[in-house]
Amino acid sequence: MSRIARRFEETRASGRAALIPYVTAGDPAPDVTVPLMHELVAAGADLLELGVPFSDPMADGPVIQLACERALAHGTGLRNVLGMVREFRQTDTDTPVVLMGYLNPVERMGPEVFVTAAAEAGVDGVLMVDLPPEECEDLAGLLERAGIDPIFLVAPTTSEFRLQHVAAAARGFIYYVSLKGVTGSQSLDPAVLAARLEAIRAISDLPLGVGFGIRDAATAAAVAQVADAVVVGSAIVRLAEQHPEAPERFRAAAAGVVREMRTAMDAARTATPAAV
Amino acid sequence: MSEVKEAVDWAAFPDARGHFGPYGGRFVAETLMGALDELQTVYEKYMRDPEFLAELDTDFKQFVGRPTPLYHAERLSRELGGAQVYLKREDLNHTGAHKVNNTIGQALLAKRLGKTRIIAETGAGQHGVAAATVAARLGLECVVYMGAEDIQRQSPNVYRMRLLGADVVAVKSGSRTLKDALNEAMRDWVTNVDNTFYIIGTVAGPHPYPAMVRDFQSVIGREARAQHLEMTGRLPDALVACVGGGSNAIGLFHPFLGDPSVEMIGVEAGGEGIATGRHSAPLCAGQPGVLHGNRTYLMEDEDGQIVATHSISAGLDYPGVGPEHAWLKDLGRATYVSVTDEQALRAFHRMTRTEGIIPALETSHAIAHVIDIAPRMRPDQSLIINLSGRGDKDLNTIANLEGIEL
Numbered sequence: 001m002s003r004i005a006r007r008f009e010e011t012r013a014s015g016r017a018a019l020i021p022y023v024t025a026g027d028p029a030p031d032v033t034v035p036l037m038h039e040l041v042a043a044g045a046d047l048l049e050l051g052v053p054f055s056d057p058m059a060d061g062p063v064i065q066l067a068c069e070r071a072l073a074h075g076t077g078l079r080n081v082l083g084m085v086r087e088f089r090q091t092d093t094d095t096p097v098v099l100m101g102y103l104n105p106v107e108r109m110g111p112e113v114f115v116t117a118a119a120e121a122g123v124d125g126v127l128m129v130d131l132p133p134e135e136c137e138d139l140a141g142l143l144e145r146a147g148i149d150p151i152f153l154v155a156p157t158t159s160e161f162r163l164q165h166v167a168a169a170a171r172g173f174i175y176y177v178s179l180k181g182v183t184g185s186q187s188l189d190p191a192v193l194a195a196r197l198e199a200i201r202a203i204s205d206l207p208l209g210v211g212f213g214i215r216d217a218a219t220a221a222a223v224a225q226v227a228d229a230v231v232v233g234s235a236i237v238r239l240a241e242q243h244p245e246a247p248e249r250f251r252a253a254a255a256g257v258v259r260e261m262r263t264a265m266d267a268a269r270t271a272t273p274a275a276v
Numbered sequence: 277m278s279e280v281k282e283a284v285d286w287a288a289f290p291d292a293r294g295h296f297g298p299y300g301g302r303f304v305a306e307t308l309m310g311a312l313d314e315l316q317t318v319y320e321k322y323m324r325d326p327e328f329l330a331e332l333d334t335d336f337k338q339f340v341g342r343p344t345p346l347y348h349a350e351r352l353s354r355e356l357g358g359a360q361v362y363l364k365r366e367d368l369n370h371t372g373a374h375k376v377n378n379t380i381g382q383a384l385l386a387k388r389l390g391k392t393r394i395i396a397e398t399g400a401g402q403h404g405v406a407a408a409t410v411a412a413r414l415g416l417e418c419v420v421y422m423g424a425e426d427i428q429r430q431s432p433n434v435y436r437m438r439l440l441g442a443d444v445v446a447v448k449s450g451s452r453t454l455k456d457a458l459n460e461a462m463r464d465w466v467t468n469v470d471n472t473f474y475i476i477g478t479v480a481g482p483h484p485y486p487a488m489v490r491d492f493q494s495v496i497g498r499e500a501r502a503q504h505l506e507m508t509g510r511l512p513d514a515l516v517a518c519v520g521g522g523s524n525a526i527g528l529f530h531p532f533l534g535d536p537s538v539e540m541i542g543v544e545a546g547g548e549g550i551a552t553g554r555h556s557a558p559l560c561a562g563q564p565g566v567l568h569g570n571r572t573y574l575m576e577d578e579d580g581q582i583v584a585t586h587s588i589s590a591g592l593d594y595p596g597v598g599p600e601h602a603w604l605k606d607l608g609r610a611t612y613v614s615v616t617d618e619q620a621l622r623a624f625h626r627m628t629r630t631e632g633i634i635p636a637l638e639t640s641h642a643i644a645h646v647i648d649i650a651p652r653m654r655p656d657q658s659l660i661i662n663l664s665g666r667g668d669k670d671l672n673t674i675a676n677l678e679g680i681e682l
Contacts, residue, residue: 055581077580152306180468
């Protein structure tokens with residue numbers, strides 16, 4: 001069983017939703033990332049999503065664009081990101097790590113080289129934002145043979161027909177983009193979300209993670225009632241922007257947000273256990 | 277001459293999923309996949325619809341001013357002492373460039389899809405002006421994304437867009453040029469996909485854009501082919517066009533693909549010289565990768581990050597290129613060369629002084645290459661330059677370079 005599947009079994013068994021913080025690797029500096037990953041786990045993260053910096057992050061809002069620029073200013077590329085995962089794995093062999101990014105750095109490294117290196121480093125899932133299942137056969141096959149889950153997005157605009165297609169290709173969990181827009185967008189309607197997740201559950205048994213638009217603990221708690229996992233990105237990455245010269249304060253603030261969300265999510269679940 | 281060994285059924289490309297051989301495709305976030313499916317459906321439907329095609333044809337004639345002339349540049353030809361040089365006068369289109377051929381077509385599709393808002397990216401501002409123009413005519417809201425650096429160097433076009441009622445948004449991320457404008461337009465589209473039609477200005481982006489823009493621009497080559505046959509009784513020996521994203525080039529080339537005797541040459545922006553790294557020539561000096569929704573040749577570093585490009589002409593200052601060009605290059609059906617800023621400037625002046633036609637800086641790259649190759653051809657041979665745009669928008673840039681205050 002993969003680390004991702006095992007982790008979702010654990011969270012389901014304990015009746016809670018998983019919390020998945022996203023950080024851009026190398027933001028604001030390369031040596032911040034690995035200690036930050038450990039601190040996020042200690043604060044209550046169940047899985048980690050590590051963003052691979054890209055020069056042209058088309059699906060990301062201004063917060064993550066700037067994070068990419070800060071990381072790239074130090075030259076953090078895909079090879080460095082894999083090095084960070086390897087370092088993280090030396091002391092944490094349980095917490096799943098998902099790489100999220102854009103296809104071109106993987107193309108440049110070469111898909112075979114990338115998959116081999118990612119498996120060796122201890123990567124558990126790969127989500128390429130600009131790689132829909134239609135274009136993914138080769139990479140998805142390589143990932144699966146290496147024991148890495150190819151993770152795909154489902155959007156509010158995804159048709160029933162495409163949903164079948166995405167569900168067939170997806171492993172690990174399905175990442176539901178809670179709203180139209182880029183990362184860090186503003187609003188989210190829990191009732192609409194609940195209906196949409198039900199429709200996906202009718203087609204796929206995979207756990208459902210929800211991201212884009214989770215900006216505070218209250219939203220995280222509301223989403224945790226209906227989803228198997230809550231992904232929070234811009235709300236954490238924004239903190240790196242606020243503490244440009246003090247990475248230790250960024251790390252503390254990021255862990256604080258995760259702790260706050262964890263508490264709110266668990267309290268909400270205990271109060272009104274939602275059927276999964 | 278062409279090196280293609282076996283006959284290719286050019287009309288069969290791209291395939292159903294938008295691939296030109298290994299290039300093209302649809303590499304976008306899931307949120308846009310539905311909109312692209314919808315666009316592909318209406319595009320395929322209306323490109324076979326006689327009523328739509330008749331409306332497009334009427335707009336070409338009455339609003340754009342088509343057909344544009346094919347002009348025999350006799351004085352330049354004589355001076356060069358080789359091949360006869362013909363100019364396909366896309367600069368005479370309404371709005372001053374070939375870009376309007378495409379915006380007219382896409383705007384008619386937007387109307388049929390019931391979209392009320394148009395967005396566009398622009399580099400030199402020619403596509404932005406063409407999009408703002410059709411939006412004004414159809415009463416649609418229009419937002420144009422333009423790199424902050426390009427806004428500086430193309431200020432006359434910015435003012436034109438604003439006069440036409442468009443909201444011009446300065447893009448300050450990344451390198452602040454065309455690629456960043458495209459990123460920002462994609463982000464807008466993801467957010468407002470329900471009411472918004474994204475008019476991409478070149479033959480790049482996710483399927484069906486490269487095919488759709490090509491089909492709208494192919495009117496250039498269809499006209500030029502018929503005009504050249506009528507004027508000379510034969511086909512031209514070569515076609516020459518500048519290539520940024522590559523829409524004017526593919527528009528000229530495509531109707532000639534099945535004519536093996538016709539050589540095709542795309543001219544990229546060599547900037548300060550390929551060896552300096554400061555250029556915009558992915559076909560000459562890049563490698564295949566994925567950006568802006570398609571697989572194609574890109575300018576990138578060893579980590580797969582897209583690198584900053586440079587060209588004197590904002591319209592060519594782009595690190596990618598349309599996937600069909602990537603494929604034509606690999607097949608050997610077209611060849612791609614580069615011309616430096618300095619060569620383009622010299623060609624700009626020569627065309628202006630010799631033929632009384634002030635070309636755009638983008639177009640001047642194609643002219644520069646012809647100045648190089650025409651003397652080595654025979655006087656009974658001919659070539660067509662796509663005179664893709666007029667140079668009015670570049671007067672500030674050129675005056676500045678020459679230390680003249682306007």
